[in-house]
Amino acid sequence: MAEIGTDLNKAKRLLEEGNLVAIPTETVYGLAGNALDNAAVARIFAVKERPFFDPLIVHVPSLERAHDYAREIPDAGVKLARRFWPGPLTLVVLKSVRIPDLVTSGQQTVGLRSPDHALTRRLLDRLDFPLAAPSANPFGYVSPTEAAHVSDQLGDRIPYILDGGPCRIGIESTIVGFEDGRVVIYRTGGIGVEAIEQVVGSARVRDQEDANLQVPGQLKSHYAPRKKVILGSIPQLLQEYRHSRVAILSFATAYAGVPPEHQFILSPSANLEEAAQRLFFALRMLDKLEIEVILTEEVPAHGLGRAINDRLRRAAATVG
Ligand code: TXA
Ligand code: MG
Secondary structure (H helix, E strand, C coil): CCCEEHHHHHHHHHHHCCCCEEEECCCCCCCEECCCHHHHHHHHHHHHHCCCCCEEECCCEEEHHHHEEEEEEEEHHHHHHHHCCCCEEEEEECCCCCCCCCCCCCEEEEEEEECHHHHHHHHHHHCCCCCCCCCCCCCCCCCCCCHHHHHHCCCCCCCCEECCCCCCCCCEEEEEEEEEEEEEEECCCCCHHHHHHHHHHHEEECCHHCCCCHHHHHHCCCCCCEEEEEECCHHHHEEEHEEEEEEEEEECCCCCCCCCCHEECCCCCCCCHHHHHHHHHHHHHHHCCCCCCCEECCCCCCCCCHHHHHHHHHHHCCCC
């Protein structure tokens, strides 16, 4: 089983030897390996059981280092990085030859991000290579927001989990790309669309419906728990599913007629940051109950609400 601890020297040594280490970030835990080492990168795909067509994000300590791994970062990207790095923003830019094709699934672009977590920043500062790291969950499952989540699912496949406590933001980074001089948001996430637009003017959010293999993070049935998730109006769903054993995942409201231990209120004070921070924890918890379906509802669609609704829709999409 993976050891869980806060030993940066141990994490550094393991990574330098080509091993994988789970790392905390402000969004979710990552499954990290040396991004410049093909064998380590291949191991990431194997441990996660992730298809090779789904590219990995490369984590760098700063914008200065990001330039080492990008052929070019457009002005809008530099502006966004200056405003939001370190933080929950991934920039998709043309890759430099130093980034192996395996990392980018053969694409000419690479996703770069500078994460905002003290432990991981100290680790990145001490390494002389960047870290490729997808979320540290088996492919298609909910992302981990605590060291114990990683240990539960991948503990028997990796040597070490760097424990940075619960993730502050709790939902993955916002992924931004640049097409024909325009800013495109491929995945909504920890930075709201409004905040991006304040920096770059307008940005187009690429709809889930346009999902293509270049951006599998957009596959509809990503981030799904094992239990069936139904998204809609909770009072109506309670009627419809009155003969089933249900759990409720609500934004701010408690419901009569369902035992409190089968209800998870994301934020009793209706705060979207708090809801995002608790979302994946909630899905994991409800997934373990002796119930048949999880009934849930969308949250207000501004700020982090768009990313929350995106994850809820994907959790509710049945695997095709
Ligand atoms: O917050 C996060 O982004 C977390 C932490 C660990 O940094 N990472 C994360 O990685 O969510 P992952 O692999 O679970 O999701 C990254 C998504 C992938 O689904 C992939 O589609 C997209 O990023 N991606 C990576 N490189 C890309 C590229 N060059 N072009 C388009 N999409 C890319
Ligand atoms: Mg993921």
